[in-house]
Amino acid sequence: MEKPILKVEDLYYIYGNGKAALDGVSVDIYEGEKIAVIGSNGSGKSTFFLNINGVFKPEKGKIIYRGTLVTKKNLRGLRKNIGIVFQDADNQIIASTVRAEVGFGPMNLKLPKEEVVTRVDEALAYMNISDFKDRPPHYLSGGEKKRVTIAGIIAMKSEIIIFDEPTASLDPLNALMLEEVLAKLSMEGKTMLISTHDVDFAYRWAKRVLVFSQGKIIADGTPLEIFRNTEILKQANLKQPTMLEIYELLIEKHLIEDAKAYPKSVKEFKEILENS
Numbered sequence: 001m002e003k004p005i006l007k008v009e010d011l012y013y014i015y016g017n018g019k020a021a022l023d024g025v026s027v028d029i030y031e032g033e034k035i036a037v038i039g040s041n042g043s044g045k046s047t048f049f050l051n052i053n054g055v056f057k058p059e060k061g062k063i064i065y066r067g068t069l070v071t072k073k074n075l076r077g078l079r080k081n082i083g084i085v086f087q088d089a090d091n092q093i094i095a096s097t098v099r100a101e102v103g104f105g106p107m108n109l110k111l112p113k114e115e116v117v118t119r120v121d122e123a124l125a126y127m128n129i130s131d132f133k134d135r136p137p138h139y140l141s142g143g144e145k146k147r148v149t150i151a152g153i154i155a156m157k158s159e160i161i162i163f164d165e166p167t168a169s170l171d172p173l174n175a176l177m178l179e180e181v182l183a184k185l186s187m188e189g190k191t192m193l194i195s196t197h198d199v200d201f202a203y204r205w206a207k208r209v210l211v212f213s214q215g216k217i218i219a220d221g222t223p224l225e226i227f228r229n230t231e232i233l234k235q236a237n238l239k240q241p242t243m244l245e246i247y248e249l250l251i252e253k254h255l256i257e258d259a260k261a262y263p264k265s266v267k268e269f270k271e272i273l274e275n276s
Helices: 045-052 075-081 098-108 113-126 142-156 172-187 199-205 223-227 230-235 242-252 266-275
Strands: 006-014 020-029 034-038 060-065 082-085 160-164 191-195 208-213 216-221
Touching: 006 045, 020 045, 020 216, 034 045, 034 199, 045 082, 045 160, 045 191, 060 075, 075 082, 082 142, 098 113, 098 142, 113 142, 142 172, 172 191, 172 199, 199 223, 199 242, 208 223, 216 223, 216 230, 223 230, 242 266
Parallel strands: 034 191, 034 208, 082 160, 160 191
Antiparallel strands: 006 020, 006 060, 208 216
8 A cells, every 4th residue: 555755643733822723633645646725714724834844843743754753853854855835935035046046945955066056957947937047036026936936946856845825916827827837746746735715726726635624624535525515615614616616506407417527627617518
């Protein structure tokens, strides 16, 4: 049986005000998975990410990466292999040029200079921002800054990439760019976890959905299992994705047959209508 790349057991995290932000979270994450992490604000999503990335230290519980228990001694390895792209790129950008920003992580890994240069050039090309390499990142647009932060993670060669609300504040063109990058990373076998309030994106993109509520994972399943479960949606203050809602409404009104097709895109929806 396949072993998880990351195993989280009974994780607790309490903020200074005494509020439990994580309340006994356990989950197994497997290589190459595309996981959407959803739930209302304050449900524990970002705190969960910062714990499994090694930024926060849990009060209690275990994080096991590739079969090895994460401790203070091997925390650097965890941070190297689990990269995080924050919602607000300005919180992540610290260097004076794009090249220096993308090279910051690899430099901290104490890699040879030639290796750092190679990784930076590859990551810039990957994100199509080689032309920006000598520009100050703070003067770039929101979409361009997002590309820079993703390039920084790619240069680290992280095995697991976490995106915290990646589509927030992106215009439609940059949101489409992001989906293209995610598709590329997925084809390369990267394991990805994305927190989002965009249920349409989660339904379309993810293969697995984790639902957080009050510091717990209250549901874990396929997008279809999660978004057809009205009890879970109600408990987590979520709505159904538009495609699924319209499809089920048309079936209910007997306007199309229930072929259990469940379209995830406009193209798939058109095909169903043409075949009905």
